[in-house]
Amino acid sequence: MKHHVQIEVNGRPRDDWVEERELLVTYLRETLGLTGTHVGCVVGECGACSVHLDGALVKSCLVLAVQAGGRSVRTVEGLGRGGELDAVQASFVDAYGVQCGYCTPGMLLAAHALLDRNPDPDEADVRRALAGNVCMCTGYVQIVRAVLDAARRMRAPAGSERR
Ligand code: FES
Ligand code: FES
Structure with missing residues (x-):
């Protein structure tokens, strides 16, 4: 039905x-x-x-x-706008947070959910927020680094972001 x-x-x-x-x-x-x-x-x-x-x-x-x-x-x-990557996507690329990419969409949405409620997370916050997302190839160090870098970019005053 x-x-x-x-x-x-x-x-x-x-x-x-x-x-x-x-x-x-x-x-x-x-x-x-x-x-x-x-x-x-x-x-x-x-x-x-x-x-x-x-x-x-x-x-x-x-x-x-x-x-x-x-x-x-x-x-x-x-995510992103007009074909441009958003800060989280760009950070995943720059911090080598992507390998095969299978987990990446879910990781990006989990990262956004965290950064929407906590714009200044520490590493433990990021690891907790990503605990429900499994990556089988990149390793979590780069992914965590990418989320922390994205948080920095998003907090930077307008016009001073690296990307
Ligand atoms: S496919 Fe939904 S959590 Fe694995
Ligand atoms: S990048 Fe391959 S599973 Fe995460």
């Missing part, structure tokens, strides 16, 4: 019919073509499918698409 949902995705209103047991990650990838949200474990362990739901970090393999009805979702495709 299908349900009608209205969901704002990356600032754009969507109007769709979804199966009652359809996962949010499936809706994002297969109906909307937003394949930057990755699928890993599908049991809430790896964080590859992380998105923001009304600004909160969630694992989209644990949310039904119908539960996102009337709410707003942000995916990795909603």
Whole structure:
């Protein structure tokens, strides 16, 4: 049985019919073509499918698409502006926080969720915020460094950012 949902995705209103047991990650990838949200474990362990739901970090393999009805979702495709990387994305590149990239969209959304609530985190804060996101190849040192660097960039007075 299908349900009608209205969901704002990356600032754009969507109007769709979804199966009652359809996962949010499936809706994002297969109906909307937003394949930057990755699928890993599908049991809430790896964080590859992380998105923001009304600004909160969630694992989209644990949310039904119908539960996102009337709410707003942000995916990795909603980061950056006009083809430019945002501060967090740029820091991941500069700090070598990306290797195969499979975990990266989820890491970026987890980092944004942290920096939205705490613009000046220390290393322990970053490690706690990323605890639900698994990376199998880059190693966490560079990823943590990238988030701390992003925080510095975002706190810098306008016009003084390196990028
Ligand atoms: S695919 Fe959702 S947490 Fe692993
Ligand atoms: S960059 Fe490969 S899993 Fe994290």
